Amino acid sequence: MTKYFLPLSILLLISFKASANFDVNANCIQAYKNILSFKLSAARQQIDREKATHPQNGYALLLDNYYDYFWMLSTESKSDYDRLKGNKADRLDKLEDEDKASPYYNFALAQVQLQWALLNSRFGDNTTAGFAINRAYRLLNDNQKKFPAFLPDDIPLGVVTVALGALPDGTLKSVLNVFGIKGNISNGINLLQSVTARLPQSAYAMYYDEAVFYTTYLQADVVNDPQAYTKMQQYTARMDNGSLLKSYIQGYIALRTGHSTEAIKYFDKRPEGNEYQPYPYLDYLTGLAKMNILDNTANNYFNKFLQTNKGVNFIKDTYLHLAWDALLDGNIKRYEAFAQLAKTKGYIYNEKDKRALTEIADPQYNPNLLRARLWFDGGLYEKALALLKDKNADNYSTVHDKAEYYYRLGRVYDALQRDSNALVTYQQAINTGKGTSYYFAPMSALKMGNLYEQRKDSNHAISYYNMAIGFKNHQQENSIEQKAKEGLKRLKQ
Known part of the structure; x- marks a missing residue:
């Protein structure tokens, strides 16, 4: 045994x-x-x-x-x-x-x-x-x-x-x-x-x-x-x-x-409470959410983030949003000060900060278009639509603003599931913005591809996805191209 x-x-x-x-x-x-x-x-x-x-x-x-x-x-x-x-x-x-x-x-x-x-x-x-x-x-x-x-x-x-x-x-x-x-x-x-x-x-x-x-x-x-x-x-x-x-x-x-x-x-x-790890990023996110609905306390959260954050990401984007807030208040001197900080402070490891650096170098934002963009991001689609429809592209003097006007209007129609209106205004954004370095035309082509894919119209979807890929040397090129390629991959399955 x-x-x-x-x-x-x-x-x-x-x-x-x-x-x-x-x-x-x-x-x-x-x-x-x-x-x-x-x-x-x-x-x-x-x-x-x-x-x-x-x-x-x-x-x-x-x-x-x-x-x-x-x-x-x-x-x-x-x-x-x-x-x-x-x-x-x-x-x-x-x-x-x-x-x-x-x-x-x-x-x-x-x-x-x-x-x-x-x-x-x-x-x-x-x-x-x-x-x-x-x-x-x-x-x-x-x-x-x-x-x-x-x-x-x-x-x-x-x-x-x-x-x-x-x-x-x-x-x-x-x-x-x-x-x-x-x-x-x-x-x-x-x-x-x-x-x-x-x-x-x-x-x-x-x-x-x-x-x-x-x-x-x-x-x-x-x-x-x-x-x-x-x-x-x-x-x-x-x-x-x-x-x-x-x-x-x-x-x-x-x-x-x-x-x-x-x-x-x-x-x-x-x-x-003291048992939780400090997480300044949540203040940054709260600031974004509040700014999207034009809550005037958004700056409190952005400033708290800058004071408590010891990291390297989202700093440029925070200063960009502080600059936007100044612009919406009509304070150009304060806008320019924050715009300079967006250029000189922080790093560009993060995609949000890379885009912030690009956007602050663009022409100064039209306040009307900025409000529409923020309301759209916040889900206030009807408010954004009313603001945009109060004007038309002829009210804007630059190609940048005209192309953005059509793009923003297309996004709002898209979110409200008014697909026919969205397709028309996206096409106008493409016609206006093509040949520029701005993302409005290629992003509109991508969004049109999405809409046609949802409609089971593969031919048009493929055409617009290829169009989005065909745009070169523009903002968000890698992201837009990757999403368009993914769309083509789905249609081939």
Whole structure:
């Protein structure tokens, strides 16, 4: 009996040790939930306690990386990025020594790669991001073959698949093409929507909030799903009201989908207290939402963001909006001062800041068109329409303003589902703006392609998508071209 018992006991010990290398215990689960709620101080204590109590637990290494990732999301600090990015290699080295038979092995390695790739790209380190995405993609595909029932894999795999499909031509896409990696937006978003729906009833329900975080963002910002706001409301209904991530998701998606009034309510209701990591970005977003409805307290939030923010992103865009506010007040001296700050302060790692720098170099905004733009962004479509219809293109003296007038009017008609009117005014924007460096003509061609695609008129849709691609050397060229190519891809399927 003894000769059989001893090898069996050794086998059990080996098995226990291997599985314990990724021990997702109650303390780890709570630390993970606190990270996603932006309760980073409590999470740090729990992670440190886990590492002291169970030093061989590889899951604590993954939690360390989640902590750094959410810390960076909250600070946007370049100095923090430079200080923390060295942690990546050390964690990967340690994780590679963990239990290779666990589904968490490749998952953990891939998450470290992906999270740092997302941070790399935020600070313009696109080549490093490209290599990291390549490694994450391969690890996740391998894991999916080995452990097809391991649902957490589908979250980063969906993100990578969408991101790769949405990349405009450029350095990062070129790096990934070398590896033969191509994404697909539709496949990626379908994977994310599926895993988001399945997680609550699964053994991996703890990952639900993370799935919602990525799914809602990509639905609104990349896919431009017309149901993104409604889906967000459904997804976030089961999230904890004490989570700052929930408030961010609700407010951000509301803002991005023309619901600025609702966005303000979400941000106003966000949980507060010393247990939450400071998140100045939410003040910036609140400022945007308030400015979209011409609320005169918007400046308070922009100024608070500038005072408390230690990061490098959204600074130029904040000064641009402060300049716009001065312009709408008729204070040209203050406008010029903020315009100069938009040019000289901040950085251009972020797309919003790049566009801010471009826009502040454009001719001074016509206040009437600016109000219409802001009201449109805020979802006040009828107010924007009334403002625009009060004048016509002949009331504007420059080609820039005439083309923008038609474009803004087309966008409002489009949002109000007055498709025939939208198509006419978009075409007028194309006729007026072609040959300039402004985005009004190519964006109008893209929007016409969208409308014809919705009407199942493939011939016209293809024609206008190709027209959008054909415009060169203009603002937002990469973004517009990528979206037009995605439209052509959909029509070929």
